[in-house]
Amino acid sequence: MATISADKARGPESREDKLPDAVVVRFAGDSGDGMQLTGGQFTLSTALAGNDLATFPDFPAEIRAPQGTLFGVSAFQINFGSTDITTAGDAPDVLVAMNPAALKTNVDALKPGGLIIADTGEFSKRNLAKAKYDANPVEDGSLAKWDLLAFDISAMTIEAVKPFGLGNKEALRCKNMWTLGLALWMFDRERQPIIDWLTTKFKKLPDVANANIAALNAGHAYGETAELAGPLRKVQVDSIPSEPGLYRTITGAEAVSLGLVAGAQLAGLNMFFGGYPITPASAILHNLVKMKEFGVTTFQAEDEIAAICAAIGASYAGQLGVTSSSGPGIALKGEAMGLAIMTELPLVIVNSQRGGPSTGLPTKTEQSDLYQAIYGRNGDAPLPVVAASSPADAFECAIEACRLAVQYMTPVILLTDGYIANAAEPWKVPDPNTFEPFPVKHLEEKNGPEDTLLPFKRDERGVRPWIKPGTPDLMHRIGGIEKGIDTGNIDYSADVHQAQTDARRAKIDGVAKGVPEQQVCLGETSGKLAIVGWGSTFGPIHQAVRRARRQGLEVSHIHVRNVWPLPRNLGDLLKGYDKILVPEMNSGQFKTVLRDQFLVDARPLTKTSGQPFTIAELEAAIDEMLS
Amino acid sequence: MNEMTKIETTLKDWVTDQEVRWCPGCGDYAILKAVQRTLPEIGADPKNTVFVSGIGCSSRFPYYIESYGFHTIHGRAPAFATGIKLANPELDVWLVTGDGDGMSIGGNHTMHILRRNLDCQIMLFNNEIYGLTKGQYSPTSRVGTPSPSTPQGSVDRPASPCAFAIGSGARFVARGIDISKKLPEVLKAAHAHKGAAFIEIFQNCIVYNKDVFHDFAAPKGVEDQQLWLEDGGPMLFANGTKGIAFDIAGCTLNVVDVIDGDWEAAGVAVHDVTNRALAHMLIDLRVAPAFADFPMALGVLYDDPRPTFESEVAAEREKSSAGKTADLAALLGKGQSWTVEG
Numbered sequence: 001m002a003t004i005s006a007d008k009a010r011g012p013e014s015r016e017d018k019l020p021d022a023v024v025v026r027f028a029g030d031s032g033d034g035m036q037l038t039g040g041q042f043t044l045s046t047a048l049a050g051n052d053l054a055t056f057p058d059f060p061a062e063i064r065a066p067q068g069t070l071f072g073v074s075a076f077q078i079n080f081g082s083t084d085i086t087t088a089g090d091a092p093d094v095l096v097a098m099n100p101a102a103l104k105t106n107v108d109a110l111k112p113g114g115l116i117i118a119d120t121g122e123f124s125k126r127n128l129a130k131a132k133y134d135a136n137p138v139e140d141g142s143l144a145k146w147d148l149l150a151f152d153i154s155a156m157t158i159e160a161v162k163p164f165g166l167g168n169k170e171a172l173r174c175k176n177m178w179t180l181g182l183a184l185w186m187f188d189r190e191r192q193p194i195i196d197w198l199t200t201k202f203k204k205l206p207d208v209a210n211a212n213i214a215a216l217n218a219g220h221a222y223g224e225t226a227e228l229a230g231p232l233r234k235v236q237v238d239s240i241p242s243e244p245g246l247y248r249t250i251t252g253a254e255a256v257s258l259g260l261v262a263g264a265q266l267a268g269l270n271m272f273f274g275g276y277p278i279t280p281a282s283a284i285l286h287n288l289v290k291m292k293e294f295g296v297t298t299f300q301a302e303d304e305i306a307a308i309c310a311a312i313g314a315s316y317a318g319q320l321g322v323t324s325s326s327g328p329g330i331a332l333k334g335e336a337m338g339l340a341i342m343t344e345l346p347l348v349i350v351n352s353q354r355g356g357p358s359t360g361l362p363t364k365t366e367q368s369d370l371y372q373a374i375y376g377r378n379g380d381a382p383l384p385v386v387a388a389s390s391p392a393d394a395f396e397c398a399i400e401a402c403r404l405a406v407q408y409m410t411p412v413i414l415l416t417d418g419y420i421a422n423a424a425e426p427w428k429v430p431d432p433n434t435f436e437p438f439p440v441k442h443l444e445e446k447n448g449p450e451d452t453l454l455p456f457k458r459d460e461r462g463v464r465p466w467i468k469p470g471t472p473d474l475m476h477r478i479g480g481i482e483k484g485i486d487t488g489n490i491d492y493s494a495d496v497h498q499a500q501t502d503a504r505r506a507k508i509d510g511v512a513k514g515v516p517e518q519q520v521c522l523g524e525t526s527g528k529l530a531i532v533g534w535g536s537t538f539g540p541i542h543q544a545v546r547r548a549r550r551q552g553l554e555v556s557h558i559h560v561r562n563v564w565p566l567p568r569n570l571g572d573l574l575k576g577y578d579k580i581l582v583p584e585m586n587s588g589q590f591k592t593v594l595r596d597q598f599l600v601d602a603r604p605l606t607k608t609s610g611q612p613f614t615i616a617e618l619e620a621a622i623d624e625m626l627s
Numbered sequence: 628m629n630e631m632t633k634i635e636t637t638l639k640d641w642v643t644d645q646e647v648r649w650c651p652g653c654g655d656y657a658i659l660k661a662v663q664r665t666l667p668e669i670g671a672d673p674k675n676t677v678f679v680s681g682i683g684c685s686s687r688f689p690y691y692i693e694s695y696g697f698h699t700i701h702g703r704a705p706a707f708a709t710g711i712k713l714a715n716p717e718l719d720v721w722l723v724t725g726d727g728d729g730m731s732i733g734g735n736h737t738m739h740i741l742r743r744n745l746d747c748q749i750m751l752f753n754n755e756i757y758g759l760t761k762g763q764y765s766p767t768s769r770v771g772t773p774s775p776s777t778p779q780g781s782v783d784r785p786a787s788p789c790a791f792a793i794g795s796g797a798r799f800v801a802r803g804i805d806i807s808k809k810l811p812e813v814l815k816a817a818h819a820h821k822g823a824a825f826i827e828i829f830q831n832c833i834v835y836n837k838d839v840f841h842d843f844a845a846p847k848g849v850e851d852q853q854l855w856l857e858d859g860g861p862m863l864f865a866n867g868t869k870g871i872a873f874d875i876a877g878c879t880l881n882v883v884d885v886i887d888g889d890w891e892a893a894g895v896a897v898h899d900v901t902n903r904a905l906a907h908m909l910i911d912l913r914v915a916p917a918f919a920d921f922p923m924a925l926g927v928l929y930d931d932p933r934p935t936f937e938s939e940v941a942a943e944r945e946k947s948s949a950g951k952t953a954d955l956a957a958l959l960g961k962g963q964s965w966t967v968e969g
Binding site: 044294305307430432473480 | 697698712718735738953
């Protein structure tokens with residue numbers, strides 16, 4: 001049965017016996033092995049156990065890449081602990097490798113002395129060759145710097161599910177549940193919620209449900225018996241003291257969907273969502289179709305352009321138009337965004353950023369659409385841009401995007417990224433009664449002198465009225481051609497274009513007056529070094545700054561949510577630091593924006609590998625800046 | 628069109644204070660008049676009427692109709708119209724597009740609005756040329772059309788708007804001519820159809836493609852080149868001296884002579900607007916090379932309604948929200964959650 005690693009030199013006693021604050025586990029297997037499902041269920045049981053956590057699903061662009069190949073490996077990493085967790089963790093403590101390819105692509109990330117759990121049933125000659133191994137790594141001692149627990153999970157799964165009469169192929173599909181059972185045992189997690197979930201999921205296939213439950217139980221039982229013999233042992237991670245209240249886990253895509261629904265409710269509007277399938281943004285469409293009782297209409301359009309145009313049409317007709325995509329789709333929507341800017345209609349555009357340019361890295365994360373969001377349209381076409389820093393933050397940001405759109409009659413871009421969209425974290429469910437409503441009032445009567453209508457008459461903030469078709473006596477025409485002051489009639493004379501260009505810019509600049517001043521989220525409001533981030537780099541920056549400060553380094557963390565227009569105090573705030581470092585997952589876009597806007601010596605720290613920053617990378621950068 | 632309360636208006640009520648900016652003599656003037664004449668006749672309500680257009684000469688149309696109007700971006704009017712109609716199905720939506728706007732850059736959207744069957748009227752002004760960009764050949768230009776971008780004559784074969792429409796799943800396909808007195812009747816029929824109604828209007832661009840349809844659309848002397856269709860009526864033309872008959876064996880249509888008005892004896896077929904196969908053939912008359920000598924089929928070629936997109940979207944939304952209450956607190960706390968005690 002189990003073959004315990006040849007690496008006997010380092011037994012259990014070589015590892016620290018005190019309770020760890022946090023543990024990082026990575027499940028890796030073939031894209032058909034169900035690793036995302038395993039990770040998702042382990043996340044849930046971890047949240048239920050009261051740990052704080054962050055996850056990082058990392059999967060290939062292919063749905064079912066050829067079995068056993070290196071490019072077909074799908075991984076799910078979770079960092080959980082008894083302290084505040086803000087990243088998915090740098091290096092795993094435990095790697096579960098379901099085949100040689102998963103081992104090969106992930107083992108180098110594992111901490112020295114970390115534990116490898118490998119399914120020898122998949123380490124056949126053929127699979128070793130596919131993973132480009134000349135010799136079997138579980139036998140040749142090449143994994144000596146780690147603990148290795150290698151045994152035939154495949155055979156044990158088949159054995160466990162035998163009573164249910166599944167074919168060999170179907171039986172092997174239960175492998176992930178066997179592995180999950182073992183992981184649940186290791187970290188002392190409840191099995192019952194997973195059993196309930198399996199029972200519901202396979203309601204119509206009781207044999208499959210029972211087989212999966214049997215596999216889960218068998219994995220768990222294996223932990224009990226094998227503990228005595230080898231490197232496997234139970235690890236206790238205490239729960240984190242949390243504020244009392246109702247909690248759930250939430251991904252960024254879920255948070256954006258809920259935030260949009262909440263935002264439309266707070267505006268007192270029905271929502272129209274136009275979308276087109278694209279990774280990693282499709283999840284928002286999938287979520288919203290289940291929320292139609294909130295006055296949500298979803299429309300899967302024929303292309304990205306139709307998706308945004310239909311959303312603008314709905315806004316024109318008086319609803320809150322929303323569209324969502326990722327970089328390539330956002331590029332296609334550019335012209336329509338310009339029309340929404342020109343006609344001054346509200347619209348929310350969600351960009352779940354991925355690696356680019358072009359198709360780029362569809363399933364990997366990047367922050368390289370910042371220029372596209374701020375500048376990427378023809379003409380002088382300013383609009384507000386809001387960036388979410390975590391899955392939970394995406395909820396508030398979505399509400400904020402809706403608010404800005406309807407209060408300033410403008411399209412607003414909400415930036416998330418592949419990491420935020422897919423990652424999960426615990427979320428204290430907010431009470432909707434605490435949200436500030438921002439009810440919309442459409443114009444119902446003529447607003448000009450002598451019984452005239454002035455569709456483009458601006459208020460003191462430069463905002464025009466919202467007039468929906470169907471309103472008596474307010475018939476008027478709008479369009480993308482430059483328009484006369486107040487009347488909106490076609491007028492592209494020199495003075496008018498100058499005045500309207502200025503007015504559109506002033507209106508968006510004025511948004512800065514309607515959003516909070518920039519706070520420093522960790523550290524002093526002046527000093528030697530500010531680390532300035534935006535978006536999903538929040539977690540690693542925050543941990544790195546926290547650690548550096550513990551060592552006595554004078555460093556602060558500033559994280560910008562309103563990336564356009566920038567908070568009105570940001571320039572002065574930045575000038576209070578000797579040095580400014582801007583880590584971002586692109587080649588230095590926000591750094592350039594800050595330099596341009598404030599003439600400050602912001603330095604870049606860039607990463608475009610499709611992977612989030614590690615805390616260690618940021619700590620090293622802080623050290624270098626301060627040395 | 629919608630089930631709507633008829634409102635009394637006159638042609639004058641539909642005229643805006645905007646100066647019309649088309650070239651003098653442009654066919655668009657005649658179409659504008661025909662529409663402004665039609666709207667009072669159908670009892671249209673200005674506050675519930677929305678004209679949506681893309682980009683091009685034809686797309687300036689909304690500025691000249693005293694209703695709600697949205698001049699959008701090139702080719703995308705169908706997508707805007709879809710959002711407008713889904714957001715408020717009470718609105719009576721008219722699309723104005725051209726052969727470049729609707730068949731080239733916006734061909735994709737034209738296809739999808741027709742297949743979905745959004746309730747609206749789509750007027751495609753076909754002048755076989757790009758006018759507003761100064762005369763380049765268009766996707767409906769005939770082979771050999773000389774233009775600034777094709778000085779030796781165009782080489783690519785033209786698309787047939789009505790064939791495209793019916794192939795895309797349109798349930799109403801009609802044709803009209805800008806200066807024809809019968810155009811308001813065609814528009815009325817389109818408006819009476821519940822669903823996407825596609826109307827190709829032959830429009831004379833007097834600057835860049837003057838009289839390109841002269842052989843069948845000239846003001847006078849072309850009666851024998853026009854086949855005006857009437858549902859349930861014999862397909863006669865040339866003042867009743869000729870008719871269209873089925874050639875069953877050849878699976879095609881023939882022109883037959885009608886002696887002394889006895890069209891039955893001549894075997895002239897009766898038009899049935901719900902006959903899809905017939906519609907396909909009528910669309911091809913004069914357009915497809917095999918039918919080059921036939922008259923141009925005009926009026927309502929096909930009209931066979933089915934449920935509209937917006938009604939089915941609304942029904943689906945109702946079905947999926949049945950029995951659910953819009954409780955935001957419950958929605959936020961949904962799924963597998965846990966409580967931390969105080």
